[in-house]
Amino acid sequence: MDFALDEQQQMVAEMVRSFAEERVRPGAAERDRTGEFPHEIFAEMGELGLLGMMVPETYGGAGMDLLSYLIAVEELARVDAAVAVGMTVTNSVCCWPIMTFGSEEQKTEFLPQLASGQIVGGFMLTEPNAGSDAASLTTRYRNEGDHWRLDGAKAWITNGEVGRFFICLATKDPALGPKGISCFILDARQDGVVFDPPEAKMGLRSSKTCMVTLDGARVPKTAMLGDEGKGFAIALATLDHSRLGIAAQSVGIATAALEESLRYARDRKQFGKPIMEHQAIAFQLADMDTEIDAARGLMQRAVWAAGQPGRHSRESAAAKLYASEMCNRVVGQAIQIHGGYGFSSEYPVERFFRDARVVTIYEGTSEVQRLVIARALAERAKAL
Numbered sequence: 001m002d003f004a005l006d007e008q009q010q011m012v013a014e015m016v017r018s019f020a021e022e023r024v025r026p027g028a029a030e031r032d033r034t035g036e037f038p039h040e041i042f043a044e045m046g047e048l049g050l051l052g053m054m055v056p057e058t059y060g061g062a063g064m065d066l067l068s069y070l071i072a073v074e075e076l077a078r079v080d081a082a083v084a085v086g087m088t089v090t091n092s093v094c095c096w097p098i099m100t101f102g103s104e105e106q107k108t109e110f111l112p113q114l115a116s117g118q119i120v121g122g123f124m125l126t127e128p129n130a131g132s133d134a135a136s137l138t139t140r141y142r143n144e145g146d147h148w149r150l151d152g153a154k155a156w157i158t159n160g161e162v163g164r165f166f167i168c169l170a171t172k173d174p175a176l177g178p179k180g181i182s183c184f185i186l187d188a189r190q191d192g193v194v195f196d197p198p199e200a201k202m203g204l205r206s207s208k209t210c211m212v213t214l215d216g217a218r219v220p221k222t223a224m225l226g227d228e229g230k231g232f233a234i235a236l237a238t239l240d241h242s243r244l245g246i247a248a249q250s251v252g253i254a255t256a257a258l259e260e261s262l263r264y265a266r267d268r269k270q271f272g273k274p275i276m277e278h279q280a281i282a283f284q285l286a287d288m289d290t291e292i293d294a295a296r297g298l299m300q301r302a303v304w305a306a307g308q309p310g311r312h313s314r315e316s317a318a319a320k321l322y323a324s325e326m327c328n329r330v331v332g333q334a335i336q337i338h339g340g341y342g343f344s345s346e347y348p349v350e351r352f353f354r355d356a357r358v359v360t361i362y363e364g365t366s367e368v369q370r371l372v373i374a375r376a377l378a379e380r381a382k383a384l
């Protein structure tokens with residue numbers, strides 16, 4: 001078994017780390033305060049190939065493997081989780097379904113624009129009354145001759161307001177359940193798509209998350225993704241893939257929390273010695289480090305599973321569940337190690353604590369991940 005990164009993965013790790021340190025870290029705390037979206041950083045990420053990392057080079061992407069992409073997410077999240085989430089959304093839930101399920105024409109039309117960073121992408125699944133139970137969505141589509149017409153409301157849409165192409169799920173008739181759902185590539189730059197002002201969030205404050213109303217939104221006939229009625233299956237396959245991006249984001253935030261804690265515990269003296277030399281603190285640091293490694297290991301195993309034939313729902317769910325819960329435990333410990341200073345916005349762990357809170361919620365809550373794992377266990381039980 002070889003855990004060493006190959007030459008390309010090593011190169012990605014080094015390149016993204018230096019980009020994150022030089023270009024992303026300097027404004028991270030300020031963007032957290034102002035909530036300003038980092039347009040310039042996204043343009044630079046496009047130039048570096050970070051917005052279409054797995055998109056084949058023929059469509060303008062970087063043509064890299066899944067692990068390289070996750071390494072990049074981890075490096076960005078280690079510095080600014082809000083930048084990381086915008087990057088994962090464009091890569092995992094916009095480019096990936098187009099490159100996996102799109103027609104040749106769709107790949108040629110949409111992928112180069114997304115991969116170059118000219119345009120930011122997104123994913124519209126959640127609705128005000130359809131979150132974990134996404135199959136109960138009620139946004140309707142209708143055939144209007146030369147185009148599809150979409151009407152409804154979508155909630156919590158990342159890259160809302162700043163994004164242009166969104167993968168959008170809508171139903172022909174809610175009574176049909178998952179079989180009625182189809183998937184569309186929606187151009188948000190039109191009168192029928194109206195974003196509300198961004199949500200005032202606890203964390204990831206420079207990432208724009210919006211409610212959006214679709215009122216007669218038009219999608220060209222050529223922009224249905226996959227076959228009619230297969231939209232829900234596309235959404236589930238996309239989430240199996242994209243949840244690994246959230247696992248990587250969680251590992252990145254936790255790594256940053258550990259590094260800040262090591263620095264602080266080395267320098268802070270109480271009772272005549274660095275607090276790191278008090279065994280209670282040293283053991284917390286040891287647990288944090290071990291948990292981060294365990295999460296990364298589950299993620300790498302899921303990357304392997306993703307390369308095998310068939311679905312990898314259980315492996316992705318396990319990686320996302322463990323990594324996101326681990327991340328929240330680790331940032332909590334980081335605050336504790338910082339004592340009163342951890343409660344102050346002068347120290348970055350306070351931002352990590354707020355940014356981390358959402359990783360057990362989006363792209364499927366921890367409870368939903370447990371449902372996915374429990375379903376696989378029920379199958380296993382039948383075979384015992």
Ligand SMILES: Cc1cc2nc3c(=O)[nH]c(=O)nc-3n(C[C@H](O)[C@H](O)[C@H](O)COP(=O)(O)OP(=O)(O)OC[C@H]3O[C@@H](n4cnc5c(N)ncnc54)[C@H](O)[C@@H]3O)c2cc1C
Pocket residue numbers: 089122123124125126130131132133155156157158159201204209358361362363364365366367368
């Ligand atoms: C910052 C942010 C960005 C987001 N970005 C996007 C995006 O770009 N695109 C998009 O489509 N969505 C996005 N979302 C939405 C996100 O995926 C949903 O919030 C999430 O799936 C949960 O749905 P909900 O908020 O409606 O909670 P609900 O589904 O109402 O759940 C509420 C609680 O009930 C629990 N629960 C629900 N059903 C069950 C059950 N059967 N068993 C046990 N417990 C259950 C949940 O786990 C949760 O604890 C984003 C959310 C946030 C906060």
